[in-house]
Amino acid sequence: MIIALDGPAASGKGTLARRLAAHYGLPHLDTGLLYRATARTLMDSDARLDDVAKAVAAARGLALTDFDENRLRGREMGEAASVVAAIPAVRAALIDMQRAFAQRPRGAVLDGRDIGTVIAPNATVKIFVTASAEARAQRRALELRGRGEDVDYYAILEDIRKRDARDRDRSDAPLKPADDAKILDTTDMNVEAALAAALAVTEAAMEAIRA
Ligand SMILES: Nc1ncnc2c1ncn2[C@@H]1O[C@H](COP(=O)(O)OP(=O)(O)O)[C@@H](O)[C@H]1O
Numbered sequence: 001m002i003i004a005l006d007g008p009a010a011s012g013k014g015t016l017a018r019r020l021a022a023h024y025g026l027p028h029l030d031t032g033l034l035y036r037a038t039a040r041t042l043m044d045s046d047a048r049l050d051d052v053a054k055a056v057a058a059a060r061g062l063a064l065t066d067f068d069e070n071r072l073r074g075r076e077m078g079e080a081a082s083v084v085a086a087i088p089a090v091r092a093a094l095i096d097m098q099r100a101f102a103q104r105p106r107g108a109v110l111d112g113r114d115i116g117t118v119i120a121p122n123a124t125v126k127i128f129v130t131a132s133a134e135a136r137a138q139r140r141a142l143e144l145r146g147r148g149e150d151v152d153y154y155a156i157l158e159d160i161r162k163r164d165a166r167d168r169d170r171s172d173a174p175l176k177p178a179d180d181a182k183i184l185d186t187t188d189m190n191v192e193a194a195l196a197a198a199l200a201v202t203e204a205a206m207e208a209i210r211a
């Protein structure tokens, strides 16, 4: 079973992906980390984020063990990731790794922007997780403060709006729900309510396959 979760920044897709993966005993890949780690490699070597050759080399050089770093989850890296993610050659360099992960024997849970549309168009379950920009900014500000970043809610709201626009308007794999995705608006849901809704969608998809 492949579960594809897509959606804009801080909509809660990563939290749901982790919880669904634990529930079904499946491996989970947070694909945003691939773009964040690519951006980190460029920044650490003082390369420009729009240097296509260096960005592709950075993407190709990633290992799935590169990821347990608090800095990757920070505000700066989220912004930088969405700049490198708009480069088609960077996306192409990261496709095989993600598709291979999705093809694990019992299946997998992947979250990102293009899982249901590009990486795993045949996923068993596709959920597009969304929430108002204000709710997402509130959540992200709380999260970043919890990580020790001194952030202002209005600055985060501005980041989120800019990043939504960049992710939606790019030519390659733009942020948009797959035609067959279920939209889950979590604006007025806490994590437990959102998880219950995602589980209901997943169970219904599995039931439809069994029928
Ligand atoms: N439904 C929700 N209600 C309140 N907070 C949430 C909800 N879902 C996630 N969060 C919190 O919001 C922050 C961003 O969630 P995350 O799952 O990382 O989002 P995404 O992966 O979409 O960027 C985290 O601190 C998470 O605990």
Ligand SMILES: Nc1ccn([C@@H]2O[C@H](COP(=O)(O)OP(=O)(O)O)[C@@H](O)[C@H]2O)c(=O)n1
Pocket (backbone or CB within 6 Å): 007, 008, 009, 010, 011, 014, 031, 032, 033, 035, 036, 078, 081, 082, 083, 085, 086, 111, 112, 113, 114, 115, 163, 167
């Ligand atoms: N499958 C994916 C995942 C992330 N991304 C890009 O990487 C950036 C960071 O993704 P993320 O999922 O870590 O960010 P959050 O949604 O957690 O804020 C996004 O803004 C996208 O530009 C992408 O293009 N495709």
